[in-house]
Amino acid sequence: MRLILMSAVSALALSACGEPAGEAPQEETGAAETVGETALTYPETPTVDVADIYESAAEGEVAVADPYRWLEADVRQSEEVRAWVEAQNAVTFSYLDTLPGREAISERLTELYDYERFSLPEKEGGRYFFSRNDGLQDQSVYYVQDEAGAEPRMLLDPNTWSEDGTVALAGTWPSPDGRYVAYQVQDGGSDWRTIRVVDVETGEQLGDEIEWVKFSGVSWAKDGSGFYYSRYPEPEAGEEFTSLNLDQAAYFHTLGTGQGEDRLIISNPESPEVGWRVGETNDGNYLVIYSSKGTDGNGVRILDLSQPEAEPVVIFDGFANNHSYVGNDGESFLFFTDLDAPNGRVVRVDLSDPATLTDVIAEGEAPIQGVSFVGGHLVVERLEDVKSAVSVYTPQGEFVREVELPGIGTASGFSGEPDDAETFYAFTSFNRPTTIYRYDVETGQSEVFREPELTFNPDDYVVSQVFYESTGGVEVPMFIVHHRDVTPDGSQPTLLYGYGGFAISLTPNFSVSNLQWMEMGGVYAMANLRGGTEYGRDWHDAGRLFNKQNVFDDFINAAEELIDLGWTSPDNLAVYGRSNGGLLVGAVVNQRPELFAAALPAVGVMDMLRFNQFTAGRFWVDDYGSPQDPEMFDYLRLYSPYHNIEEGADYPAVLVTTADTDDRVVPGHSFKYIAALQAAETGDDPALIRIETRAGHGAGTPVSKIIEETADRWAFIARHTGLDLSAYGAEESEAGSGAAH
Template identity: 30%
Template structure:
């Protein structure tokens, strides 16, 4: 059922003051709403038990420690009861594969925050190979996307005095060599895009002030961002600049380096037919590299724009160029389908060749999920009806390829990660990689694999947090308004039958080509399934479950398709007797928060609970708030009257009505969310309250777009949400 006619497009916004994130007036409103919500939900006898269960899972020492290889060490970031903000730590591979590894602390964020009086949240690190001594550590205040960057010595385990350092900003920084970096940050007026991301890349030398750094690449203010990546693979040194025109289109510029030389600033002597420039891209948007003589640009500093569709993604793997397509690509002798993965010799491509090897072609049910590379193999995970499959392509020395399927657990979700480091000579991990498997009822299992002999060794297994005996999972299909078959998963608790009274939580996202695949969730098992709750995941259009076309069907003027699909799944659940409107709740975050907000307004009769997390809701102003302008390729431009016509039809803030009867929603957001503005949730709640609707609202003062900054905050937020769901959807109010 399509959304109702839009009524409030011309409304004067009475709650603009709530967009002032840290204003005393706005924060006073937040504190008042938080106090009411917490008082009600924490008083429920289930709150303490649920919070304790969630915190037990999050702090458990039995979790699989995710690792990142840097040379001889494997690094992990870890939070637990004693280390609330976390430890950055490391161990050897042989030690990590043991049941109880011995960890060496590299950086203690709790101690650092206490010493500096800051609420630091870990945001990652990048180290310079192949010795991996120099490192750039990213620290976030309260979980925001913006970070402070500091140089760190991984041998002495301390920050480098006088080293590279950047103040808080949404920065991009990349090592060139030990004494030089590329840097994009807030250099002052005009240095950021309208979306608030990097517009200018500079080359910065150690010991010089940041304002003396030399500009080497620029985008336009209307772009989403620009970026840079340095490939230091011996013999294949390259620098790659990207200019994101919107969320799905980009230009890729290649600058080659030889014998470890730094990229030059000049682009003199480009062969005929090649256009390039050192300082930027503005004047060369239509540059082509067709006809370039080989070997292509084997002089330091030569920069060319790759002649690819602007919605294709390019990736270099030594001598190979890998291209992922988002739309069909028509060439003189060939047609390559959207969703395909192509490979070609990079120098031959730059010389004009287009005889690609097709490594993956999508079908109606199969899409490319991810890929990674060892020294001689490309490994890929494929979604087949939203369940993972594994394939490997062997790249031979003569340039030919051989494909084979790799046996892996099924049906569920497969994640792979290569351990190969191309910067390390005679790398002992050249053909070794990690494979993780999970599904709704199976905890994560982690294997060490080898493409050399296809051996697979079980390294780690997560605990079985809840009793899955008697539980079952089925994949069903709902028919959307236009006839599209929409798959969804139903996770049944033990003993549940289709009696129409099951407390049921329906989850969705439906945007940005992001797939929702099966995963094991200990928290959900312990505090939802254990007490009889059904969980449903809807694989609606707008996601990536079936490739680019599945996503493209629900962008801009087609966005309503996501909401129609979600509504169709809800109606199907009710028609099958799995649940009923009294017992059906919905949950979604970010774009998923927009999803559940729109569906709540369009079909309030279907639901009795709505958990709307860090949402977009005011679609008239979303592009003016924080990173919102970067998403116009997904939603459209509300300043364009033709676009606003279809956006206004679903914008929750402009369609909520005082005379309608809505389920009592719970809105959650974060004051420190600098991606999706907390004003969306604030204003929607304030408007509904002014219309006489009842609701709950909770805004964490930390947490960024993730909603919480440490395990205790996550457990508190999760307990509030689950208590709310049980109060609204449960058969009988009980202390459990």
């Protein structure tokens, strides 16, 4: 069984509410901006007379106006919002069409993406299962290899499921005997999933189909008779993509039966905010039951499946810490936990004495990111100054060896069963596409299993790491990556990326898009802000709730460090972030608009007073706090991007990106934010929004759409950071520099 130190809902989620009844649009706003020789006239956005009453610790009852409330309505349900989207896109694409180099960027990106990519293989029943993309396929294809050395054969091709490539394969789970694969289908980027089952031998679809699954994997029974999963009740018609996600329950589905016959494992209607996940132990004798209320912290119970009348034994209660099952030997269980160990530890606990935890692998200075029990050993992944280090131990916690990694970067994988002789891991870095390695757990030997063919030289790109001081005297790491020919001259076009939240660590990772930015002459920087777990739970806690301003300070100080190091200037610096990172960009642009030339807030959480009203937004209270809490309301109101646009300030060029079918961070956030930004007097640079269709929050987005959106982003920030694209295109294609085929 594989453990990744990540909560059940590790990514952001948000939704758009229906158009308020009886609130007809009143006055209208519109604005025009001049950019060089191009005059932009933004669509007129009606306002409504709506205000919410909040309790403030400092002021008592406070009325907060929300003039663009009507833009929260689901695009699928509201003709008015749909018309507004079309009008905004018309202005945005008219502007993007004028940008030099946009077509050349798109053509070059298409060349760069055209290389073979593989997922980590999964071994079940002697068969190997993996995904492969030949380069430009919108969706990766799922294959099975019946034994080592056999010719792989296609099992599932999601490219045939829709004409536009927006129906994706969102997860696969082979049965323990390798006979079946349960898989999830994602339509148009939505977080809702449908579970189906395919026969591996024949390729035929079974009749099993399960709807209304969200934030859930699939866990097979060891006998292959069926599987466990979690789902929500069917939403009311018209509220599928807006209503809060409550009452998640765990079920067991027996193959060959209808969803209505699935056996309820556990739920708690009296506490609808609690969600459940379950799965059998490696030996199939016990059921591990997880409970959670948000994105941080979970409870754990163990149920003895051999005793029909047994009650679950509580191992970890409440939601204050994170715990995950690693393995067991009878009633003796191994868990990963951050209880009394901010950097994590592996403990042993016996069912006969669940209150006693014994260290197997004690907490160290480097935070643990993942633990697996494979090949009779424990494989522990850590981060050492945001770079992977992997160690192997006996089940008793005795150190065996370090895994010799091929360089400085990110290693992931190491999944499998306790009796597997082999496991697989992926390794990547900023200048190194993902290579898959086979690892012999007994001997410690690694060998290349699959690697991409490169037509660029990784040594042409320089990766460095710096540490800079931020609020409270904290040292924050930042990676700086660029082509070897690019040197600090005080005016290099630079893109700074960040996230800073939800215990998500940003580690070295290869990106075709980022490679192209550097190939064009740009500098790429990634700051490891507080709010992630690059340095364990304490690093996360230092960037959430009443510490959230630390995240913004870290990002601002990263920008100033790039300037102080002589790389760039405020006239040449762009910032980019997605989801919680979109909130980050929106907040820092409000706080320091003069520091940046361009900003790319993508699928961002922009209304911090209403984020918890839709879909899974309620989970994020763990990181953000609740706006219904008077003290938290005062804090959230101080940095909410939608509520803090500074009238009359000279803002950078802003290109907001979102998707009309995003039901995680619903597009209403971005819609309201850009409407307010366009209505304010914020200088001469453009404030635009690019709204993708059927693309969701990001997962499952077709390669063709990724290329189109990236080309628009890069052309936009190139224009506003001074990156000269006049000669870009033909000479790069001819030289082949930077291509990964």
